[in-house]
Amino acid sequence: MTWAVVARKDFADARRSRSLWVLSALFLLLAVLFASIYAFVPEVSADPELDSVGLLGFLASPVALFVAVAALVVAYKSVAGETESGSGKLLLSLPNSRRDVLLGKVLGRTSVLALPVLVGLVAMLAVIFVGDVAFAPVDYVLFALVTLLFVAAYVALYVGISASTTSTSRAATLSVLVLVVLEFVWDFVTISVWFVLNGFRVPDGLFTADLAAMPELVAFLSTLPPSTAYMNAVSGVLQNSLTGAGAWYLSNWFGLVVLVLWAIVPAAIGYRRYSRADL
Amino acid sequence: MGSAIEVTGLTKHFGEVVALDGVDLAVEEGEIFGFLGPNGAGKSTTIDTLLDFVRPTAGSARVLGMDAQTESLAIRRRVGVLPDAYRVYDRLTGRQHVQFAIDSKDTDDDPLALLERVGIAEAADRKAGGYSKGMRQRLVLAMALVGDPDLLILDEPSTGLDPNGAREMRRLIREEADRGATVFFSSHILEQVEAVCDRVAILNEGRIVTVDTIDGLRDTAGSGTQLSIRVDEVPEGVVPSIEVLDGVRSVTASGTTVTVRVDDGSKTAILDVLESAGAEVLDFSTAETSLEELFAQFTTEPDPSATATPNGERAHADADADTPEVAR
Numbered sequence: 001m002t003w004a005v006v007a008r009k010d011f012a013d014a015r016r017s018r019s020l021w022v023l024s025a026l027f028l029l030l031a032v033l034f035a036s037i038y039a040f041v042p043e044v045s046a047d048p049e050l051d052s053v054g055l056l057g058f059l060a061s062p063v064a065l066f067v068a069v070a071a072l073v074v075a076y077k078s079v080a081g082e083t084e085s086g087s088g089k090l091l092l093s094l095p096n097s098r099r100d101v102l103l104g105k106v107l108g109r110t111s112v113l114a115l116p117v118l119v120g121l122v123a124m125l126a127v128i129f130v131g132d133v134a135f136a137p138v139d140y141v142l143f144a145l146v147t148l149l150f151v152a153a154y155v156a157l158y159v160g161i162s163a164s165t166t167s168t169s170r171a172a173t174l175s176v177l178v179l180v181v182l183e184f185v186w187d188f189v190t191i192s193v194w195f196v197l198n199g200f201r202v203p204d205g206l207f208t209a210d211l212a213a214m215p216e217l218v219a220f221l222s223t224l225p226p227s228t229a230y231m232n233a234v235s236g237v238l239q240n241s242l243t244g245a246g247a248w249y250l251s252n253w254f255g256l257v258v259l260v261l262w263a264i265v266p267a268a269i270g271y272r273r274y275s276r277a278d279l
Numbered sequence: 280m281g282s283a284i285e286v287t288g289l290t291k292h293f294g295e296v297v298a299l300d301g302v303d304l305a306v307e308e309g310e311i312f313g314f315l316g317p318n319g320a321g322k323s324t325t326i327d328t329l330l331d332f333v334r335p336t337a338g339s340a341r342v343l344g345m346d347a348q349t350e351s352l353a354i355r356r357r358v359g360v361l362p363d364a365y366r367v368y369d370r371l372t373g374r375q376h377v378q379f380a381i382d383s384k385d386t387d388d389d390p391l392a393l394l395e396r397v398g399i400a401e402a403a404d405r406k407a408g409g410y411s412k413g414m415r416q417r418l419v420l421a422m423a424l425v426g427d428p429d430l431l432i433l434d435e436p437s438t439g440l441d442p443n444g445a446r447e448m449r450r451l452i453r454e455e456a457d458r459g460a461t462v463f464f465s466s467h468i469l470e471q472v473e474a475v476c477d478r479v480a481i482l483n484e485g486r487i488v489t490v491d492t493i494d495g496l497r498d499t500a501g502s503g504t505q506l507s508i509r510v511d512e513v514p515e516g517v518v519p520s521i522e523v524l525d526g527v528r529s530v531t532a533s534g535t536t537v538t539v540r541v542d543d544g545s546k547t548a549i550l551d552v553l554e555s556a557g558a559e560v561l562d563f564s565t566a567e568t569s570l571e572e573l574f575a576q577f578t579t580e581p582d583p584s585a586t587a588t589p590n591g592e593r594a595h596a597d598a599d600a601d602t603p604e605v606a607r
Contacts, residue, residue, distance in 0.1 A: 002382070002383050002385075005379065005382040005383050006383075008382075009368075009371070009375075009379045009382075012371060012375060013368050013370050013371055016370040016371075017370065085366040086362075086364045086365045086366040087365065087366040087367065087368055089332065089362035089364070089365040090362065090365050090366075090367070090368075090376075090419065090422065092330070092331075092332060092355075093330060093355065093358075093360035093362055093423075094355060094360075094379075094380055094383035094384060094422075095352050095353075095355040095356040095383055095384055096355075096383055097351075097352050276334075278293075278327075278332065278333045278334060279327075279332040279333070
């Protein structure tokens with residue numbers, strides 16, 4: 001079991017890449033910008049009382065999009081790139097199993113992306129104190145933990161894709177496709193399913209996206225993308241209401257389960273293909 | 280003595296391409312074994328199979344008595360590898376590379392001592408992305424030496440090294456063998472193998488064509504003679520009629536020169552065939568076959584555009600001189 005060795009090597013390598021620094025700067029900018037908008041533009045926050053819980057709720061959506069895209073940049077080449085360039089031969093000539101490589105990559109690249117996210121969250125504290133926003137430390141830590149799980153889920157997804165092919169260009173294409181489907185097209189998918197289930201007639205509440213009017217299956221489908229699962233989990237954690245209304249699989253805590261599944265299933269499929277491939 | 284490497288009926292197809300076609304090979308413990316063949320012969324595919332990078336279509340490979348596929352991890356703990364077509368991590372230093380190998384193998388080697396051994400200690404803390412090809416080769420060799428492996432697998436170790444570096448590489452290979460390690464290394468250049476190997480195998484187009492000691496190969500090589508006959512014009516269909524003569528091993532024709540390898544037998548008969556086919560013999564020379572030619576012969580199909588260049592001792596004679604062979 002040398003996955004920790006691989007992860008450390010991978011982190012040491014990626015740490016020196018320019019893209020990590022660009023990402024860190026971007027996330028820092030994003031976090032401070034959104035925090036400042038929340039703290040200093042009352043029209044936006046719409047909260048009578050500014051507190052860090054409100055801020056984090058406000059922040060979850062841009063964070064989700066940032067992580068979805070940044071994880072792609074950080075991870076799409078992780079395994080396929082090593083295979084394609086030949087550095088994978090160094091990695092696997094040593095007593096590292098292919099499972100060690102995959103686990104190490106997930107861990108290493110998760111750390112790479114977790115670093116700027118944590119730096120951003122810490123930097124935001126400055127805005128919170130300057131802007132006189134009430135600070136709830138426990139919620140802040142919980143938000144950070146859920147965000148780290150979300151980072152791990154997206155990184156593992158892209159590492160899984162990267163492991164399923166030996167070509168970086170194919171890994172890039174697949175990753176972008178998956179990103180677009182999960183982040184931008186998914187609403188259309190659920191609406192289509194709803195439309196079909198409704199006997200090809202426009203159901204009531206389709207255009208208002210009225211969750212209450214949705215059949216449970218459709219509602220469940222809509223909660224599946226990692227970002228939605230993350231938002232659900234965040235609002236559950238921040239509002240201390242993990243249960244929520246409706247079926248158990250529609251509750252907020254199920255968002256955590258969905259995130260864990262995203263962190264495991266695609267990587268497992270990628271591992272299966274990787275473990276059988278001629279390198 | 281057991282076998283350090285034992286390959287049986289190894290076959291590998293990549294789609295339609297047959298990379299290995301029933302390779303049998305046994306490398307004894309403690310020997311320096313050269314794995315020779317032209318580029319594309321299947322040397323790297325064989326090595327990739329030993330390391331479980333590539334899974335055989337048929338046949339099996341055992342390394343240090345363990346199955347190359349099911350026990351790959353245990354094998355790689357005891358083997359040091361210099362792969363071909365690898366790439367170093369541009370952003371990591373030389374020291375970090377060696378340290379990574381040390382951590383992967385869980386040994387307590389000193390990275391600097393290993394880098395010292397391969398002669399790049401002064402570059403230990405520079406990023407490997409800035410290394411020359413030769414320095415990278417030395418770096419990866421240092422990684423291969425981590426943990427005093429029982430078996431070193433070196434794929435084209437002299438790639439990118441200058442003559443001095445190649446000499447140091449051979450010295451290191453000998454040192455490792457003296458320590459008791461088995462060394463298995465591939466090359467497409469005979470002279471690198473010739474200088475250090477106990478035994479060699481020659482691989483061509485996915486098949487082993489011969490396994491022998493260097494001395495054994497020399498004997499084989501020395502027994503043949505090569506005739507180069509210059510004529511005014513090579514008559515059509517003359518090559519097959521020479522091939523059927525007694526003692527003739529191969530015939531190639533290129534331009535106005537016919538090259539014939541014979542064991543012994545009558546050289547006159549060959550000239551007779553040529554002349555009766557209507558050619559005028561202008562010039563004629565014989566040479567002992569060198570090891571180089573033997574290698575070329577093992578690894579090239581009879582190709583009318585290619586003739587071996589004799590670089591053994593030349594016995595030169597004009598066609599109209601009174602040497603016995605030319606006397607008519």
